[in-house]
Amino acid sequence: MPKTLAKKHTEGKPRSKKHGLTEAQIAVHWKEEAYIRPPARFIAQANLNDNYALERFSEKNFPECFREYAELLHWDQYWHTTLDTNHPPFWKWFVGGRLNVAYNCVDRHLAKYKNKAALIFVPEPEEENHIVITYQELYRRVNEVAAVLQGFAGLQKGDRVTIHMPMIPELPITMLACARLGIIHSVVFGGFSGEACGLRAADSGSRVLIYVDGYHRNGRWVDHKVSADIAVETAKKEGQVIDKVLVWKRYHHKYTSDAPMIMERDFFIDDILKDYRNAVVPPVSMEAEDPLFLMYTSGTTGKPKGCQHRTGGYLAYVTGTAKYYQDIHPEDVYWCMADIGWITGHSYIVYGPLALAATCVIYEGVPQFPDAGRPWRIAERLDVNIFHTSPTAIRMLRKAGAEEPKKHNYRFKHMTTVGEPIEPEVWRWYHEVVGKSEAVIVDTWWQTETGGFLCTTKPALDPMKPGSAGPACLGIYPIIWDEEGKEVASADHAAGNICIRNPWPGIMQTIWGDPHRFVEQYYKKYNKNAQSKDWRDWPYYAADAAVLPPDGYYRILGRVDDVINVAGHRLGTKELESACLTIQEIAEAAVVPVVDEVKGRAPEIYISLKPGVLPKKQIIEKVTSTIETMIGKIARPKRIHIVPDMPKTRSGKIMRRVLAAISNHMDTGDITTLANPDIVEQVRQIVQGREIMPLNEGPEDIKLFGDER
Numbered sequence: 104m105p106k107t108l109a110k111k112h113t114e115g116k117p118r119s120k121k122h123g124l125t126e127a128q129i130a131v132h133w134k135e136e137a138y139i140r141p142p143a144r145f146i147a148q149a150n151l152n153d154n155y156a157l158e159r160f161s162e163k164n165f166p167e168c169f170r171e172y173a174e175l176l177h178w179d180q181y182w183h184t185t186l187d188t189n190h191p192p193f194w195k196w197f198v199g200g201r202l203n204v205a206y207n208c209v210d211r212h213l214a215k216y217k218n219k220a221a222l223i224f225v226p227e228p229e230e231e232n233h234i235v236i237t238y239q240e241l242y243r244r245v246n247e248v249a250a251v252l253q254g255f256a257g258l259q260k261g262d263r264v265t266i267h268m269p270m271i272p273e274l275p276i277t278m279l280a281c282a283r284l285g286i287i288h289s290v291v292f293g294g295f296s297g298e299a300c301g302l303r304a305a306d307s308g309s310r311v312l313i314y315v316d317g318y319h320r321n322g323r324w325v326d327h328k329v330s331a332d333i334a335v336e337t338a339k340k341e342g343q344v345i346d347k348v349l350v351w352k353r354y355h356h357k358y359t360s361d362a363p364m365i366m367e368r369d370f371f372i373d374d375i376l377k378d379y380r381n382a383v384v385p386p387v388s389m390e391a392e393d394p395l396f397l398m399y400t401s402g403t404t405g406k407p408k409g410c411q412h413r414t415g416g417y418l419a420y421v422t423g424t425a426k427y428y429q430d431i432h433p434e435d436v437y438w439c440m441a442d443i444g445w446i447t448g449h450s451y452i453v454y455g456p457l458a459l460a461a462t463c464v465i466y467e468g469v470p471q472f473p474d475a476g477r478p479w480r481i482a483e484r485l486d487v488n489i490f491h492t493s494p495t496a497i498r499m500l501r502k503a504g505a506e507e508p509k510k511h512n513y514r515f516k517h518m519t520t521v522g523e524p525i526e527p528e529v530w531r532w533y534h535e536v537v538g539k540s541e542a543v544i545v546d547t548w549w550q551t552e553t554g555g556f557l558c559t560t561k562p563a564l565d566p567m568k569p570g571s572a573g574p575a576c577l578g579i580y581p582i583i584w585d586e587e588g589k590e591v592a593s594a595d596h597a598a599g600n601i602c603i604r605n606p607w608p609g610i611m612q613t614i615w616g617d618p619h620r621f622v623e624q625y626y627k628k629y630n631k632n633a634q635s636k637d638w639r640d641w642p643y644y645a646a647d648a649a650v651l652p653p654d655g656y657y658r659i660l661g662r663v664d665d666v667i668n669v670a671g672h673r674l675g676t677k678e679l680e681s682a683c684l685t686i687q688e689i690a691e692a693a694v695v696p697v698v699d700e701v702k703g704r705a706p707e708i709y710i711s712l713k714p715g716v717l718p719k720k721q722i723i724e725k726v727t728s729t730i731e732t733m734i735g736k737i738a739r740p741k742r743i744h745i746v747p748d749m750p751k752t753r754s755g756k757i758m759r760r761v762l763a764a765i766s767n768h769m770d771t772g773d774i775t776t777l778a779n780p781d782i783v784e785q786v787r788q789i790v791q792g793r794e795i796m797p798l799n800e801g802p803e804d805i806k807l808f809g810d811e812r
């Protein structure tokens with residue numbers, strides 16, 4: 104593949120001109136890679152190995168085709184309407200049906216699998232033993248925690264709870280305990296700051312926070328409980344009182360945090376649990392449309408939005424897709440290295456795999472601790488056969504120890520990649536070295552909003568093509584449109600906005616507390632008739648650019664909105680910019696994505712100062728520390744540039760596209776229409792000429808899995 108051209112692709116509207124070609128055209132000129140066929144051994148045992156599925160999920164069978172996924176679950180009461188489209192785009196799935204998610208992920212497996220491992224916890228310190236939690240033990244623990252939430256914290260169906268926890272088994276146990284009672288959980292990624300957690304807790308109206316004292320991360324002990332106090336304070340400023348903070352202990356016999364427990368507010372769950380030993384809490388029979396959880400994600404405004412996912416449709420969709428695309432059987436040992444605090448972890452560590460009675464590995468730490476052989480030692484020891492990770496982790500492990508997998512005697516039948524586009528050469532290392540040329544790979548494209556996979560190959564049926572996500576998933580009908588709503592067909596050899604024409608059970612219900620924004624953001628762009636009750640008039644706008652080659656294998660190019668995908672994690676440029684603007688000296692801030700060898704993209708920040716303020720190193724340090732406090736270390740900028748002014752349009756809009764071009768050493772394109780074209784050369788001098796104050800130097804960039812805590 105022509106690497107130089109590949110590097111030239113940036114996020115943002117694929118429009119900037121280079122030698123007369125648009126970015127999209129450049130992307131389309133990437134070489135199409137040759138197909139690689141799935142091995143016969145895999146096909147023979149696959150959950151989905153007949154092409155009849157395509158017929159079953161064909162458009163003429165929509166929406167009833169999705170019954171097939173729902174029928175993988177236990178329903179207390181069967182639904183009467185598969186899809187209700189009366190209030191577009193607020194679809195209702197499996198209306199009339201009742202079920203409980205915890206029952207489906209735990210109780211129903213007891214008859215057959217009670218002594219089988221449900222979760223295997225691998226602590227980061229290698230000298231610590233693994234902890235195996237069988238389905239029976241999971242059942243006990245979920246019930247006991249549910250009893251604490253109900254009896255001690257007074258929580259009930261419909262209440263929201265914010266859970267700010269890292270990768271320890273108490274996290275899925277707490278989530279399942281919420282699901283058992285119909286409590287809506289909102290898990291905040293452990294690497295986010297206390298302030299970020301507090302804002303999300305306030306938005307969701309949680310009066311209970313769930314924490315852990317601390318955890319191991321990259322060889323260090325992270326004191327996590329300290330951030331609970333900040334979260335409570337932040338929520339209070341937003342008008343939300345948190346009256347209880349329930350604190351798990353990473354080591355049940357000792358409390359390991361410098362933060363004091365606040366009387367009457369903070370309680371150790373381990374202590375309260377003593378009063379609920381062997382408690383059994385009947386699962387609450389939920390309506391299919393009752394919300395299951397919120398997952399906050401970055402979008403086009405400064406405020407993260409709470410994607411609200413439903414009970415029945417969501418569980419049906421993640422169960423069906425985990426079964427067909429990840430090929431999970433109860434006999435498999437499945438390890439997804441993502442964090443449960445992101446949607447990947449919700450759908451494809453907790454809910455999908457447990458609904459299929461899989462054995463799931465939960466690893467506390469960073470992949471390359473204490474060295475790049477660690478994941479492969481874990482895989483060998485536990486005999487993991489299905490593996491799931493992100494391109495960033497793959498790039499990093501390859502950089503840190505390209506030969507390591509060869510030294511270990513594990514055997515993967517299947518591997519997933521998710522979160523960012525994967526370069527064909529990285530894909531090949533994943534396939535040949537990590538997968539030992541035996542494992543099937545699925546490159547799954549989807550989003551927090553979509554609940555589950557949208558495009559990927561069907562592992563036993565479709566050949567793989569490095570660098571392309573693949574065809575649409577069963578029952579998903581994508582289309583690519585240009586800005587004017589004209590279809591971009593494969594014959595056009597151009598990129599456009601990928602949309603999904605039809606609803607599907609995994610799509611979010613709404614944005615928590617903001618249905619208007621839900622419609623504006625995802626449906627307004629291509630809706631032609633706001634009165635229409637026909638789902639065909641309400642395509643879902645994904646805010647990703649994509650191209651469609653003749654074989655129907657979608658290639659996703661990246662975000663077209665103000666979201667930067669850093670190491671597969673979504674950061675809103677507006678969130679970073681608003682953090683900068685809280686600093687007194689700063690007049691304006693603009694955040695742009697720069698190509699990063701390991702993380703895919705990283706944020707770079709431009710700031711201009713208020714009149715009379717001198718550019719000083721302290722201001723740059725303030726930017727970094729403010730971002731760490733307000734968002735978390737994952738959002739730390741790669742570099743910060745102080746510039747005399749921003750390139751602007753005549754109406755005063757900052758031209759981020761021009762700044763992004765400078766940061767990425769690209770042609771800035773036509774700048775003659777700017778209000779201040781002369782500034783462009785000055786900024787280029789500052790950025791490319793005498794690089795001022797590079798931040799994030801040294802080995803730090805490759806040290807962590809994209810989330811420096």
Ligand code: WTA
Nearest residue numbers: 521522523524546547548549550551659662
């Ligand atoms: C990007 C993660 C290319 C995309 C599940 C999307 C991908 C955003 C892929 C959603 C992929 C995800 N190939 N790009 N296989 N998967 N993306 O909400 O830009 O954290 O819009 O969900 O990640 O990120 P999110």
